[in-house]
Amino acid sequence: MTDPDLPQPLDERALDRLFHKARTMNGYLDRPVDEAILHRIWDLVRMGPTSANQLPARLIWCRTRDARDRLADCVSAGNADKIRNAPVSVIIAMDLDFHEQLPWLFPHDDARSWFADDEEARAQSAFRNSTLQGGYFIMAARALGLDCGPMSGFDADKICAQFLADQPRWHPNFISTLGYGDMSSTFARSPRPDFDVFNTIL
Amino acid sequence: MTDPDLPQPLDERALDRLFHKARTMNGYLDRPVDEAILHRIWDLVRMGPTSANQLPARLIWCRTRDARDRLADCVSAGNADKIRNAPVSVIIAMDLDFHEQLPWLFPHDDARSWFADDEEARAQSAFRNSTLQGGYFIMAARALGLDCGPMSGFDADKICAQFLADQPRWHPNFISTLGYGDMSSTFARSPRPDFDVFNTIL
Numbered sequence: 001m002t003d004p005d006l007p008q009p010l011d012e013r014a015l016d017r018l019f020h021k022a023r024t025m026n027g028y029l030d031r032p033v034d035e036a037i038l039h040r041i042w043d044l045v046r047m048g049p050t051s052a053n054q055l056p057a058r059l060i061w062c063r064t065r066d067a068r069d070r071l072a073d074c075v076s077a078g079n080a081d082k083i084r085n086a087p088v089s090v091i092i093a094m095d096l097d098f099h100e101q102l103p104w105l106f107p108h109d110d111a112r113s114w115f116a117d118d119e120e121a122r123a124q125s126a127f128r129n130s131t132l133q134g135g136y137f138i139m140a141a142r143a144l145g146l147d148c149g150p151m152s153g154f155d156a157d158k159i160c161a162q163f164l165a166d167q168p169r170w171h172p173n174f175i176s177t178l179g180y181g182d183m184s185s186t187f188a189r190s191p192r193p194d195f196d197v198f199n200t201i202l
Numbered sequence: 203m204t205d206p207d208l209p210q211p212l213d214e215r216a217l218d219r220l221f222h223k224a225r226t227m228n229g230y231l232d233r234p235v236d237e238a239i240l241h242r243i244w245d246l247v248r249m250g251p252t253s254a255n256q257l258p259a260r261l262i263w264c265r266t267r268d269a270r271d272r273l274a275d276c277v278s279a280g281n282a283d284k285i286r287n288a289p290v291s292v293i294i295a296m297d298l299d300f301h302e303q304l305p306w307l308f309p310h311d312d313a314r315s316w317f318a319d320d321e322e323a324r325a326q327s328a329f330r331n332s333t334l335q336g337g338y339f340i341m342a343a344r345a346l347g348l349d350c351g352p353m354s355g356f357d358a359d360k361i362c363a364q365f366l367a368d369q370p371r372w373h374p375n376f377i378s379t380l381g382y383g384d385m386s387s388t389f390a391r392s393p394r395p396d397f398d399v400f401n402t403i404l
Contacts, residue, residue, distance in 0.1 A: 006233065006382050007219060007347040014216045015345060017209060019249040019338075031208065039397045046394040047221040049340065051354050053392035059401045067404035106392055128354065128376065131330050135337020136221075138251065143217060145209040152253050152330065163404075174330065180208050190255035190308055192248040195241045199261045202269035202365075 018142050025147045025177065026082055027185030033063075033087040033146070033178060041140045048136035050129040052111040056098035057133035058170050060091040060163055070162050071175070076153035086149065086177035091159060092137065094130035096122055097169045130173050137176070147181030150174055220344050227349045227379065228284055229387030235265075235289040235348070235380060243342045250338035252331040254313045258300035259335035260372050262293040262365055272364050273377070278355035288351065288379035293361060294339065296332035298324055299371040332375050339378070349383030352376055 009015075016022075038061055046055065062071050062083075071089055072080040083089045095101075099115035099122060115122045138148050152174045159172045211217075218224075240263055248257065264273045264285075273291055274282040285291045297303075301317035301324060317324045340350050354376045361374045 003233065006231075009347045010212070010216050010219065010345045014212050015246065017212065018341065018345065019246040022249070024251045029208075031205065035403060038401070038403065042397045042401055044217065044221040047224070048337070049226045049350075049352055051352075055395065055400065057400065061401065061403045064404060104393060105395070108389065108392070125354070127329060128333050131333035132337045132340075135250070135334045135341070138334075139220065139337070139341045143212045143220065145211045148251075150251055150253075152327070187310065190310070191306060193257065193307075195244045198257065198259065199240070199244055199263065201237060201240065201263045202266060 017145075018139055022142050022147070023181065023183065023186040023189070025149045025179070025181040025185055026187070027182040028086055028147070028177070028179030029182050031087075031180045033180070035063075037144060037146070038088070040144055041137065041146075044140035044143065045133055045136045048133060050132060051125060052102065052109075052114075053106045054098050054102065054125060054129045055105060055133070056094045056126040057130040057173070058093045058095050058167070059137075060093065062089045062091070063087070071159075074154050074158040074162055075151065075175070079151050079153050082149055082151075082177055083175075087179040089175060089177045090137070091163060091175050092130060092134045092173045093164065093170045094126040094173050095170050096126050098122070098126055126171075127173065134174060134176075141178055145180070146178060149177035151176065219347075220341055224344050224349065225383065225385070225388040225391070227351045227381070227383040227387055228389070229384040230288050230349070230379070230381030231384050233289075233382045235382070237265075239346060239348070240290070242346055243339065243348075246342035246345065247335055247338045250335060252334060253327060254304065254311075254316075255308045256300050256304065256327060256331045257307060257335070258296045258328040259332040259375070260295045260297050260369070261339075262295065264291045264293070265289070273361075276357050276360040276364055277353065277377070281353050281355050284351055284353070284379055285377075288381050290380040291377060292339070292380060293365060293377050294332060294336045294375045295366065295372045296328040296375050297369075297372050298328050300324070300328055328373075329375065336376060336378075343380055347382070348380060351379035353378065
């Protein structure tokens with residue numbers, strides 16, 4: 001633990017920001033989220049590992065009033081106001097034909113051929129790896145001082161029609177609000193299980 | 203960015219550890235990974251958000267020679283030696299009946315009933331949310347000074363037979379080696395796309 005030759009853990013403030021004190025937000029402070037910070041989030045997200053560097057996530061960031069209202073019309077009743085009132089919401093979509101990008105994303109091997117004739121393997125890999133990227137997005141936003149409100153209660157067909165009409169091979173995975181969190185908007189923290197409940201050491 | 207009333211970003215050292223300089227490891231230093239640090243990883247992972255606090259991931263940590271050898275026999279040829287030589291490898295599995303735990307994990311609402319009669323919704327939600335937890339695992343390990351080698355090239359049926367025989371509703375999602383990384387084991391970093399390649403701002 002204290003071996004000076006090994007990488008040192010992040011300090012407690014950083015662990016609090018990422019994990020212990022971070023919360024899913026239902027409302028945000030009235031502070032602007034400018035375009036530059038979206039680029040900074042991506043600069044972190046893109047570094048996270050995906051299988052054969054697939055990077056299947058496609059992110060649609062809704063900042064304008066019009067885009068946020070259109071997205072709010074695609075989600076469940078309980079989520080619509082959260083999106084209307086958040087400064088930014090992002091659709092984390094996945095490209096079911098991500099393999100077409102592998103010749104330049106993974107130049108070490110012919111990874112495109114692993115997926116070209118296997119639609120089911122593509123769908124599974126796109127889902128798994130774009131979700132990992134969604135996890136990196138949550139951690140990246142928190143690392144930069146912002147907060148998120150991820151949600152999966154939405155009408156995928158409506159999102160496809162409203163936002164992905166010219167990308168028929170993209171499919172929405174989940175969506176998230178983004179901004180500087182208002183802690184008064186959070187619910188009571190749900191229980192978190194001790195190690196032995198869901199972990200086994202062999 | 204410099205508004206003193208807003209949470210401050212993590213410092214560059216922390217962002218390097220989590221994202222910029224973190225790498226997928228194919229080999230590890232000869233340093234022990236004790237059980238206490240596995241508990242510390244879980245203490246972070248469990249705080250990450252999942253839909254309705256489902257926490258569907260079930261983690262099987264392989265530390266003994268026997269467990270690592272058995273896991274190595276379940277993976278593709280290129281991955282077997284990585285697992286044999288890593289101090290720890292973890293199977294990130296998902297509970298397809300996670301909804302049975304929701305009465306205590308999500309006491310605010312009857313979330314169990316949302317999933318009880320919809321096996322397909324359960325499978326999708328277990329996959330999405332256990333993968334998010336896999337992303338939190340990667341970030342948590344890095345935050346504590348360790349490194350990972352996530353991989354999806356394995357025989358799911360073999361893992362079920364070898365490790366999950368008494369848990370027929372658990373299914374492996376992905377696996378990862380874990381330890382103190384040996385940077386000399388890493389490959390050249392694959393390309394990372396600029397913002398405009400996979401992002402759209404509306």
